[in-house]
Amino acid sequence: MTPQPASSGTSQDSQRFITLVNFILVSGMLACLAYISNKFIGIFYDEWDISGLPILTFLIAFESLLAPYIQSRITRNRGNPLLSAAAEWILILLISQVFLLLQPGAEGLWQAVRSWQDNFFQSFFDVDYDLLIFFLFIVWGLTRFFSPPLYQLEEDQDLMEQEKLGVTFNDRQEARRSLMGLVFFLGFVMVGMTVLLKGNIKFIPFIKTPTRAFMVVLMIYFSLAFVFLALNQYAILKARWYFNNIRVNSDLGKRWLLFSLAFILIVVLLTVFLPTDFALGFLPVAQALFNVVLYIFGLVQFLFLFPISFIVSIFTGLLGTQETDPTLQPALPEFGSEIAQTTGPLPWWNLVKSILFWLVFLGLIVFAIRYCVNSHEGLKAFFDRIRIRAWLADFWQSLKSGFKQISRVTAETMQRGLQQARQFFAEREVRLPSLKDLIKHLPPRQALILTYLDWVRWNKSHGLPRQSSQTPLEYAGTLSQKWPDLEPYLTPFTADFIAARYSPQEIDPAQLEEAQSLLKRMKDLILAQQNPQTTQETA
Amino acid sequence: MADFLPFLIFLMILAVFLQAGPALTVFYMIIGTFLLGFWWQKRALKHLKVSRQFIDHAYLGETIQIELTIENASLLPILWLEAHESLPVNLRAGREIKEVFSLGMRGKKTIQYEINAFKRGYYPIGPLTLETGDPLGLTKPSQISIPESPLTIYPRIVDLAALGFPSRSPFGTIRNENPIYEDPTRLMGKRNFQNGDSVRRIDWKSSAASGELLVKLYEASIALELALLLDLDKRSYPIENFYDATELAVTAAASLAAWAKQRQQSVGLFTNGLDPLAEEALSPALPPRKGAGHLVSLLELLARVQPGEQQAVDPWLQNTRGALSWGTTLVFISGQVAPETFDQLFQTRKAGLNPIILLTGKLFHLQEIRRAAAGYHLPLYTAASTADISTIGGAK
Numbered sequence: 014m015t016p017q018p019a020s021s022g023t024s025q026d027s028q029r030f031i032t033l034v035n036f037i038l039v040s041g042m043l044a045c046l047a048y049i050s051n052k053f054i055g056i057f058y059d060e061w062d063i064s065g066l067p068i069l070t071f072l073i074a075f076e077s078l079l080a081p082y083i084q085s086r087i088t089r090n091r092g093n094p095l096l097s098a099a100a101e102w103i104l105i106l107l108i109s110q111v112f113l114l115l116q117p118g119a120e121g122l123w124q125a126v127r128s129w130q131d132n133f134f135q136s137f138f139d140v141d142y143d144l145l146i147f148f149l150f151i152v153w154g155l156t157r158f159f160s161p162p163l164y165q166l167e168e169d170q171d172l173m174e175q176e177k178l179g180v181t182f183n184d185r186q187e188a189r190r191s192l193m194g195l196v197f198f199l200g201f202v203m204v205g206m207t208v209l210l211k212g213n214i215k216f217i218p219f220i221k222t223p224t225r226a227f228m229v230v231l232m233i234y235f236s237l238a239f240v241f242l243a244l245n246q247y248a249i250l251k252a253r254w255y256f257n258n259i260r261v262n263s264d265l266g267k268r269w270l271l272f273s274l275a276f277i278l279i280v281v282l283l284t285v286f287l288p289t290d291f292a293l294g295f296l297p298v299a300q301a302l303f304n305v306v307l308y309i310f311g312l313v314q315f316l317f318l319f320p321i322s323f324i325v326s327i328f329t330g331l332l333g334t335q336e337t338d339p340t341l342q343p344a345l346p347e348f349g350s351e352i353a354q355t356t357g358p359l360p361w362w363n364l365v366k367s368i369l370f371w372l373v374f375l376g377l378i379v380f381a382i383r384y385c386v387n388s389h390e391g392l393k394a395f396f397d398r399i400r401i402r403a404w405l406a407d408f409w410q411s412l413k414s415g416f417k418q419i420s421r422v423t424a425e426t427m428q429r430g431l432q433q434a435r436q437f438f439a440e441r442e443v444r445l446p447s448l449k450d451l452i453k454h455l456p457p458r459q460a461l462i463l464t465y466l467d468w469v470r471w472n473k474s475h476g477l478p479r480q481s482s483q484t485p486l487e488y489a490g491t492l493s494q495k496w497p498d499l500e501p502y503l504t505p506f507t508a509d510f511i512a513a514r515y516s517p518q519e520i521d522p523a524q525l526e527e528a529q530s531l532l533k534r535m536k537d538l539i540l541a542q543q544n545p546q547t548t549q550e551t552a
Numbered sequence: 553m554a555d556f557l558p559f560l561i562f563l564m565i566l567a568v569f570l571q572a573g574p575a576l577t578v579f580y581m582i583i584g585t586f587l588l589g590f591w592w593q594k595r596a597l598k599h600l601k602v603s604r605q606f607i608d609h610a611y612l613g614e615t616i617q618i619e620l621t622i623e624n625a626s627l628l629p630i631l632w633l634e635a636h637e638s639l640p641v642n643l644r645a646g647r648e649i650k651e652v653f654s655l656g657m658r659g660k661k662t663i664q665y666e667i668n669a670f671k672r673g674y675y676p677i678g679p680l681t682l683e684t685g686d687p688l689g690l691t692k693p694s695q696i697s698i699p700e701s702p703l704t705i706y707p708r709i710v711d712l713a714a715l716g717f718p719s720r721s722p723f724g725t726i727r728n729e730n731p732i733y734e735d736p737t738r739l740m741g742k743r744n745f746q747n748g749d750s751v752r753r754i755d756w757k758s759s760a761a762s763g764e765l766l767v768k769l770y771e772a773s774i775a776l777e778l779a780l781l782l783d784l785d786k787r788s789y790p791i792e793n794f795y796d797a798t799e800l801a802v803t804a805a806a807s808l809a810a811w812a813k814q815r816q817q818s819v820g821l822f823t824n825g826l827d828p829l830a831e832e833a834l835s836p837a838l839p840p841r842k843g844a845g846h847l848v849s850l851l852e853l854l855a856r857v858q859p860g861e862q863q864a865v866d867p868w869l870q871n872t873r874g875a876l877s878w879g880t881t882l883v884f885i886s887g888q889v890a891p892e893t894f895d896q897l898f899q900t901r902k903a904g905l906n907p908i909i910l911l912t913g914k915l916f917h918l919q920e921i922r923r924a925a926a927g928y929h930l931p932l933y934t935a936a937s938t939a940d941i942s943t944i945g946g947a948k
Contacts, residue, residue: 189689197559200578207574208566228574235581239688246689250632250652259650265632268654272631273687280588284580295568377583378564384590384691 027266028168031244032082034270038241039159040074043152045234046199047071050148052222053206061144069112070152073105077156082164105153109145110137158195162188166248168255177256185249192245196238203234232284236277243273288370298367457525458513464528465510471536475543485511496542499535506531589686592628593694596684599626600633602698604678609704609852610669616703618677620663624655634683635663638700640675643667672707672802674828674856676700706851707799710807710941740769777818777840777880779905780805781872784825784859789887790916797887797913798859804885804910804941806854813847821850822875824868826860834862839875869896878904885910889921898928910935910944 047070054061063069080101114122128136165188175181207227210220247269254261386392396402449467452460469479469488477495479488489507493500509528513520560582566575606618620637624630637649644667653661667677678700685693742755745765753767782805789797805821812819820840827835835857838850865886873896876882882905884897889909897907909925909932918934925932935941 201559201562204563204566204572204575204578208572211572211574224573228577231574231578232581235578239581239585242689243687246687249689254634254652257650258648259634259636259652262651262653265652265654269631269687272629272654276588276592276687277585280581280584283584283588284577287580287584374567377580377587380587381560381583384586 025170031248031266031270032163032167035163035241035244036075036078036082038237038244039078039156039163040071041237042196042199042234042241043074043155044068044071045230045237046203047148047152048230049203049206049210049227052210052220052227054144054148055220056210056218058140058144061141063113063116063141063145065112065116066145066148069109070149073108073149074152074156076104077101077153078160078163081160085164102153105149106146109149110142113142113145155195155199159192162191166192166245168248168251173252173255183252185252189242189245189249193242196242200231200235200238203231207231232281236281239277239280240270240273243269243276287373288366295371298364298371301364302368452529457522458520461509461513461520461525461528464525464532465506465514468506468532468535475539485514496539498538498542502531502535502538506535585688586690589688590691593684593686593691595626596624596628596630596633597682597694597696599624599628600630600682600696601625602680602682604680604698604701606677606701606703608702609706611706612669612672612708614669614705616667616669618665618667620649620665620680621660622655622663622682623660624658627657629657629659630655630684631687632684633661634681635661636681636683637663637665637677638679638681639667639677640673642671642673643669643675643703669705672705672799672855674852675703675705677703704852704855707806707854708803708938709810709851710803710938712807712811712942712944736770742766742768777820777877778808778812779820779822779840779872779876779880779882780808781869781882781884782821782823782825782854782857783865783868783884783886784823784857785863785865785868786859786861788865789859789913793914794859800912800935800938800941801885801887802854802857803938804912804935804944806851807941808883809847809850809854813842813844816842818842819847819850820876821853822868822872823853823857824860824863824865825857826862827853827856828858829856832862833860837872837875840880865890866892866896869893869900873900873903873905876905879906881906881908883908883910885912887911887913888915888917889924891924894924894928894930897930901928901930909933912936912941 044067047067051061051063051066081097084097111122114125125136165183166185172181172183176183210222211224211227247266251261251266253259386396452463452467455463465485472478472492477492483491485507489503492503506528509524509531512518513524560579563575563579563582566572567579601621601623603621604618605621606616610616620635622633622635631654632652633655634652635650639647639649647665649663649665651663655661678698680698681695682698683693683695685691742758743766745754745759745767749767755766755768758766782801784798784801786794805823809819809821818840819842821838823835825835826833830836835853838846838853869884882900884893884907886893886909888911889897897909900907907930909930911921911932911934914936915921915934922932933944935944
């Protein structure tokens, strides 16, 4: 159970391997920077286009990282740093010149060498070369920024032993922070250059390189950066485990590298599938979503009100009241009209993509903010202090209780209304349209039959009901017996009815009018005989 | 996360206002790395199955093998998992169980270690703390804690072959001529029913078989029990040898209990020490019983019990006396006896019990104590070491 001894040769080899991987990763990141910088310099200087600049940058960066490392850590020959740098630079200058001269091909190299005979300095240090050297100097300088924290994070057994004893102190977290700062600063610069190059900015000329190429380079850069940070994290944790006497599995270093690569690969694959283009800004998308909500609300309202209005219209028709104004009838809301106003001529897919984008984007931001607040005690305490959560909870509770109140009142009102309606219809017999009204709207034959029906009902209400076995003529005979004065009217009236009811002959409106006139006279006559005074008064 | 927040804000501005696809891609990559790492580590810990296997009772001096099995039940591998098993200081002897390892898909890791039962007690083995994080260190590492498992180490038991306490009555269950103590579990025989016999005594099966009404005859008996009164009040032990004296007292109690069990004697334990498992830490009283199961309960209590100051000796003695039956031999084990305690023990004797005093550790004013004990006619034994315990009550 004792911690693994840290001074074994295998551990040192493993550490050197990780350091080498780190150098390759940093060189690769700087090569990505070189690719974008190459395009960016081309905006200001048209003739600038060095196709192999990323490769050259990679080589120079790797050399700049490796040479001092070998000198200080492996051969332990510290020497004079100025002399070393000078030697390094002579090499860089020569390699750069050869590289630049080889750009047009071997013939170009020969021509350049010949031109040196005329004016060496002017020919050797031309604009392209100066720019290239300037860029490589920046790269070289950047490697000098990367080196110290990398050395700091390296697992040096002797130093760690001293640290364990408390003789020295190595702030690895600070080293990692400085590396992260560098990585993100370079990323910041690269993204900025890419946005300027492909951002359709007026004063920057259009370049042929597709946006996708820049995106790929940026993804490579950040993938390398993340693997680099993962290895740094491993270095920090390994030191911590060493100081705490924690036994570490021997193959953890290799696993770390492989796992980090797999992890970053998954992230890259996920990133590729996430939406990056959106046609609509946040506010139009919000407006479109609001319109969709409104449409759904209208639809629900229509579905709720339509049956009620339909039933009401049937009742009003039956009761013979005035017809409802058609504009007051609920109408099915038009789907898409409002959204089309928002999105304009864009197809639906654009809207969906934009909604998806904003959902993902805002979701990520909200989560990140929440995490940030939770992981910083000060921020968390601040938000707890201002009781924003309590306010939101109170607000939500009051909203909920408000909605509940509205829903309760609505339900009660509806219940009361239904009860009243039920009571109303129970108390009041449904009044069918009068026969007189119906007669007005029917053809003469049916109208005449109904007129006779009216006569039969009227008699029934005045104490002379027609028996079911009686024919119209028999019934007429019964009535004549009671009111002999009716006979001159009753006989033609009954004959009209028999004609209308049982014969195929045409019934004209004149016949109907005649029948109605006879009916009126008969009723008046009966009324006069029954209540002579009332009739006189009425008259 | 907070370290690259400014960069993220910059990317957001570019993404939203300039609709820059590359900026958005980088934004997704950073946030995606962070979220995936966060989700991965949470999920990894959620799907860990941990088991700790060992024999949870041991005798002093034994070696206990403990096997920790940590299994990843998920398909997601775990890059690093830091395991830290907390061990009681008394058992670990300077060792720490800390290890970092990876767990593949449905991978399993077994950690085996041993501890030595150096000291009696009730120990928590664990908790096991497991920590993991994302490979980039963008999120805070997450931790879970697997609860501890208890380990009971019994106190030392010394062979008391030569033990022979002076007694007004012999130890154990003895016959008694007084029929009021008839023991219904001791069937002596049967006889014909006579007028005045209780209906309860009729043996219905035998009566049915023989055709005559038969009644059961029981042997009359009385149980004379052994009660161990272990005084673990801190004030009863001199500070100079507090630890040794209290441990010796516990050893004496355990040895007497084992001795009684060997002779199929009922034995009980009463102590005013503290029991970490008991409510308000007051040790439960274990009235005299027989059997191996009871002895185990008794030894477990003796393993757990610790000196305390919650119950003073005299009121505790007074309360305990009432719970004991007539004739019980009461062994009062302590570090010293105060005059008031002698009074209490004398009252105990007057109540029909048989008190014996056993003092452990280095004793001061021993002559005075002996004189007082003789004055009260109370037998007094002393044990300054484990070897002394084995010779209690007689020469070995």
